[in-house]
Amino acid sequence: MSDGLFKEKVKNFFKILCQTEWNATAAGLIVALLSILIMAWWRPWGAVGAIRNWGEWILYGIGIFDAKPASIVVSSGSVIGIGFLAGAFISACLGNDFSFKFPPPWELVKAIIAGILMGIGSAFAGGCNVGGMYNAIGNLAANGFTMWLGLVVGVVLGLKYIYWEMEHITWGTSGGKNFDFPYGLKILVGIVALVILIWGAYYYSGQSDDYVNSLSGILLISAGLGYTMQRGRWCMVQAFREPHMTGDCTLAKSVALSILVLAIGAAVLKYAVPQRGSAVAVQSILSEVVDDIDPDEVKDEELADTLEDVVDAADQAVIAARRTLDPVNYVRGTFGWGAVFGGFLFGLGAMFAGGCGSGTLWRVGEGQMKLWLVVPFFGISNALMTKWFRAIHMEGVGPTHEGSKLGMHLYLPDALGYGGTIALVVIAMALWYIIVDWNEDSNKLIVEM
Amino acid sequence: MSDIKIAPEGLEVARTLDAKGLSCPMPLLRTKKEIEKINSGEILEVLGTDPGSRNDIPGWCARAGHEYLGEREDEGFIRFYVKKK
Numbered sequence: 001m002s003d004g005l006f007k008e009k010v011k012n013f014f015k016i017l018c019q020t021e022w023n024a025t026a027a028g029l030i031v032a033l034l035s036i037l038i039m040a041w042w043r044p045w046g047a048v049g050a051i052r053n054w055g056e057w058i059l060y061g062i063g064i065f066d067a068k069p070a071s072i073v074v075s076s077g078s079v080i081g082i083g084f085l086a087g088a089f090i091s092a093c094l095g096n097d098f099s100f101k102f103p104p105p106w107e108l109v110k111a112i113i114a115g116i117l118m119g120i121g122s123a124f125a126g127g128c129n130v131g132g133m134y135n136a137i138g139n140l141a142a143n144g145f146t147m148w149l150g151l152v153v154g155v156v157l158g159l160k161y162i163y164w165e166m167e168h169i170t171w172g173t174s175g176g177k178n179f180d181f182p183y184g185l186k187i188l189v190g191i192v193a194l195v196i197l198i199w200g201a202y203y204y205s206g207q208s209d210d211y212v213n214s215l216s217g218i219l220l221i222s223a224g225l226g227y228t229m230q231r232g233r234w235c236m237v238q239a240f241r242e243p244h245m246t247g248d249c250t251l252a253k254s255v256a257l258s259i260l261v262l263a264i265g266a267a268v269l270k271y272a273v274p275q276r277g278s279a280v281a282v283q284s285i286l287s288e289v290v291d292d293i294d295p296d297e298v299k300d301e302e303l304a305d306t307l308e309d310v311v312d313a314a315d316q317a318v319i320a321a322r323r324t325l326d327p328v329n330y331v332r333g334t335f336g337w338g339a340v341f342g343g344f345l346f347g348l349g350a351m352f353a354g355g356c357g358s359g360t361l362w363r364v365g366e367g368q369m370k371l372w373l374v375v376p377f378f379g380i381s382n383a384l385m386t387k388w389f390r391a392i393h394m395e396g397v398g399p400t401h402e403g404s405k406l407g408m409h410l411y412l413p414d415a416l417g418y419g420g421t422i423a424l425v426v427i428a429m430a431l432w433y434i435i436v437d438w439n440e441d442s443n444k445l446i447v448e449m
Numbered sequence: 450m451s452d453i454k455i456a457p458e459g460l461e462v463a464r465t466l467d468a469k470g471l472s473c474p475m476p477l478l479r480t481k482k483e484i485e486k487i488n489s490g491e492i493l494e495v496l497g498t499d500p501g502s503r504n505d506i507p508g509w510c511a512r513a514g515h516e517y518l519g520e521r522e523d524e525g526f527i528r529f530y531v532k533k534k
Binding site: 021101104162178233363370 | 467468469470471472473474475477478479481482498499500501503504508509512524525526
């Protein structure tokens with residue numbers, strides 16, 4: 001009796017973990033948590049870093065780029081992408097969502113257009129929906145808000161285009177094909193992929209180079225992100241689109257909440273951790289001690305040199321500790337027209353694609369071939385735009401983007417303090433929530449078919 | 450989200466929409482458009498491959514007032530059944 005009950009409970013556990021679709025709010029909170037964790041580990045995550053690196057390899061392979069790009073398994077951006085894809089793939093296999101889904105031909109044309117729009121848009125905004133908006137607002141960067149505005153406009157225009165297309169384009173709009181596999185085989189492949197993923201993480205952590213062995217955590221946390229987003233079908237485009245299409249605001253609310261939680265977590269990491277870090281403690285004690293000693297009075301030259309070295313080492317340690325949670329992360333010189341225009345192009349492109357930066361990657365993981373086509377075009381156009389922008393200093397110079405033509409580099413706590421910044425994020429996300437909730441019943445913001 | 454509703458067998462279908470291979474948001478939008486072509490009380494059958502449709506179609510039915518009759522799995526695709534209000 002109890003044997004059968006226990007077995008049933010184990011089956012239920014597997015079902016919840018791998019088969020049922022996670023609800024949007026839960027998925028959003030897990031994504032926020034993982035986003036905070038990856039920041040604490042080393043750096044915020046994004047999708048463009050990976051896609052651009054892969055685009056650079058394509059361009060290098062066909063001879064357009066001369067310089068060899070960073071290795072796919074060493075570039076942190078690319079490793080994030082690989083981990084994300086692996087997580088999404090594992091989720092799709094274990095949940096029986098994976099199959100090779102080939103769309104009708106016209107969808108493939110849209111995929112190419114989408115990739116180009118998203119590649120160019122993310123170059124202007126300094127990131128995609130993840131790096132330019134989600135993690136940007138999450139990292140307290142002002143450019144995140146401006147990309148948000150651009151995304152709203154781009155998505156609405158994209159929706160109007162899709163309605164127009166449904167009336168006027170019939171060529172290549174049917175005839176999709178699906179190549180499926182037995183579920184048992186998918187589970188097996190999923191488990192193999194999981195084993196390879198874990199092996200990869202251990203392999204990284206065994207390397208002697210600090211940079212490389214840190215990639216272990218990056219790989220795993222990114223896999224967690226990919227898994228969560230596929231399992232919850234958590235899509236940021238849907239958050240921007242659905243309120244105008246059907247009125248449904250479930251995704252929008254969950255994204256707003258997720259961003260709020262992320263911003264609070266990021267503020268805590270960026271403000272509090274360096275303050276309490278042991279490197280800072282050592283450095284402050286040292287400076288007090290050294291202050292009391294006049295270097296000219298120290299007769300022993302060796303001692304004087306040693307003291308200098310020790311103080312230097314303490315300074316370096318503080319700099320290193322601060323760099324892990326560097327405020328400049330994800331703050332781009334695009335607060336202004338750059339992020340708005342970039343967001344607009346990106347939102348439009350995402351409507352053509354049927355997925356944003358992260359949405360594209362997890363749909364690749366479940367075998368949606370349309371999105372497989374989006375990725376190379378996204379990568380190539382972003383790689384080309386980024387190279388050109390760097391050459392003409394479009395986004396200014398240095399980590400603070402001095403002289404950027406796309407807008408300002410503004411880390412909100414520099415202008416409003418941490419308290420003011422959190423207040424701003426709370427108000428903005430609350431407004432987003434209330435407006436989409438109101439619209440769900442009033443339908444005033446729906447774009448008619 | 451909510452558990453999957455299985456449609457009864459042998460439903461009399463007025464029209465079938467082939468949305469196989471289409472991904473978000475096309476299956477739902479095509480369904481919205483196609484349902485205009487049948488009469489009230491008739492059943493529209495939608496063939497799809499996007500797992501997202503499992504939420505999108507019932508969710509839209511609830512909002513638009515149509516009756517969602519459920520889905521049936523077939524070889525490599527899903528059949529969704531909607532009864533027009």
